[in-house]
Amino acid sequence: MANVPTPEELLKINYSMPDKGWMDMKPVFKDGNFCYPGKPDVIKEIGFPNPREWSPKDDDWQLPENWMEILHDGMKDRLERYRSFKIFMDICVRCGACADKCHFFIGGGDPKNMPVLRAELLRSIYRKEFTTAGKILGKLAGARPLTQDVVKEWFYYFYQCTECRRCSLYCPYGIDTAEVTMMARELLHLLGININWIMEPVRNCNRMGNHLGIQPHAFKDIVEFLCEDIEEVTGIKIDPPINEKGHEILFITPSGDVFADPGVYTFMGYLMLFHELGLDYTLSTYASEGGNFGLFTSHEMMKKLNAKMYAEAERLGSKWILGGECGHMWRVINQYMDTHNGPAPFLEVPKNPITGTVFENARQTKMVHITEFTADLIKHDKIRLDPSRNDHLRVTFHDSCNPARGMGLFDEPRYVIKNAVRNYFDMPPSTIREHTYCCAGGSGLNTDEIMEIRMRGGLPRGNALRHVQREHDVNMMSCICAIDRATLIPLADYWAPGVGICGVHELVGNALIMKGEKKRTMDLRQEELPGMEGE
């Protein structure tokens, strides 16, 4: 990793607070501590304001002439539309309970990465613009005037929050700094301040159906290619339906599963499972993205990208939707999808065709999580698993922030994993389940130009991983998130070298006993299984 200090250097973290008050401290932009801004053609195509060439290192960010008015009105509008925003601006008592809960603060010691101060960056402007005390008393009331430096600071720190909601779990009033960050990012968008790593996936997803911009024919090629790999490992030929009408289930997973290593092995796991079950399903190229980077821009964009799922299910005449392993995708589905784009009367309440289980908890969205689906299958003995095929792995599980604190999906994936492997070890309790730590690349920050920030933010997760590696020889961390599958690899290499990363259904694919398969000598990564070499 270029430009990233060694762990020893990085660990010289100074948690003591500066002498200067935080209002007098300004961030300094240098390569490696900010994400690249959105490209003008991308911004133009998706209709966001103020497309231009600019860099955070510039003195002049080329804000629109009336930028202050835009921000003021934008804030007012959001205060009127979101009670959460208004309440969170008013009731923080600065008790500091959230202060050391943020992975970015733990890994860096920058006071403004304490959730409470992150929110104060915005709150101080709220006080100045919208409260009498702030207008009159100014700094004494914790208010400060809106300047370009404030805007720059917002950009700096609201793109150092992964919207993981860990802080909100500990706050006595449930103040969710992730929600504040979402508002701040919406406000910054009004001025044309954004990052390309989010905007380009949004553009691609909108037009091409997925973040990576894989076009339909290429999508099909990749799927076929992965099926050849499956045949190589199992001897079984699979030909998954794509864009076909009249199938019972529409399956949507993040495009990272189709395209990126090691997500592809998870994707192979899904296909093998569906094949073994004889499931009546189809994939779609138009809705070939489960993830939703719109969530990291604005509620409206989130809605727009999410709308395709229902639209495609209706067009294809599916009865319900099955969703793959993805983190923020499930925050959107669980907390926003039906409110944004539902109801979907053309769908039916999901029922597992193999076990007959009706997924009552998905009665309204009509969308089921793959680990809910597979856990149900295993519970009803509908698939045969040979966990000894995963004996070369000693596995732990990383709870992704969104399914953890925005949904509560904890036991389903664990149940599946424990049936697919024999060596399972949880990380320490304060770092898993609802207390889980972010991979430090969520909310669109999984870009390589801020690798140092990511490694810093990755300290608590990495350290917990190192703990189980040391204590239990763990060599594989599984997760149910496509962003994790990309971000945890450098994180593990940095903080716990020797631990690999996989999705849950990769483990299922390895263990799955398929009718008519040949003797497995390789796992899905086509690595020889120990004891089977050369057979």
Added chain:
Amino acid sequence: MSFFISFLLVLAFGSLAYLGVESGYKLMFAAIIPYVAVGVFVFGFVYKLIDWARSPVPFRIPTTGGQQKSLDWIKTDYLDNPPNKGWTVGRMILEILTFRSLFRNTSMNLRWQDGEPRVVYYSEKWLWLFALAFHYCFLVIFIRHFRFFMEPVPLLVQGAEFFDGILEIGAPRLYQTDLIIIAALLFLLLRRIFDNKVRYISLLSDYFPLFLLLSIVGTGLWMRYFAKTDIVGVKQMTMSLVQFNPVIVDSVGAIFYMHLFFVSILLIYFPFSKLMHMGGVFLSPTRNLPNDSRMKHHVNPWNPPKKYHTYEAYEDDFREVMVEAGLPVEKQPEETPETKAEAE
């Protein structure tokens, strides 16, 4: 800095009351200001609540702190991930009565062991304990004070007094809450000063209420235990306030007026400050909503129009390659206007 200004402010308010009373403005401090204060408090509090309530809650965004309700055989964590209204009420009750989220608090520490960094977490319950102690003592003291505003004194108030003084130490009998609340307030203040993180985030509006509360409690205790203020006189005055016919009893000293003035300041300050967390905690969308958007339809009152890149538009972009790749299409390429135009 904020610390000293807050301190001076409270000192100034105290002196103001003292000087005011000494120069004969007794009615001002005994009646007019308290009436105004109560008015501002009630009006301000209600206004703030209405103002919050005016903004809708477009989405269900509870912070889920436990297993969701899903398959029958998976144990739901109803309290931390309530699937319906009933359990949400349960979650809120525990939150409000026991400060449950704060109870989770940990403190993080980075240390080295065997040449390796270890991020360790300690349970950290002091803040929870003292915060809870403060709030409950405040409540009991608040209830006890109804002795001054009601005749006959209700049973609840008598009960509070009885249990609060159950140790039967001293005369007048020592109330435990008086001691605990001082300890709790001092803890909260000292923590703000000596915990460097908390000091760094603290504003004037964080110190000020603490000093104000300390002054209120301080003057109260002084009256009860040291100055032995004329209780009968005080009650006469407070009852007259309730009956909207304020009288001044001469035997009641300046300290009482100071006490009352501090309370008035608190009431006036309350609706405009962070103290409104008292009302806000009930309205916090990450706590007071069930996690049920997958089970039930909810309506966003300002739901934006559904605009998205349709399948038709998508197919128009990629029809040729899709057909070539053998993917099904809605319209065959021949039918598109361009190819038609070409054919003609």
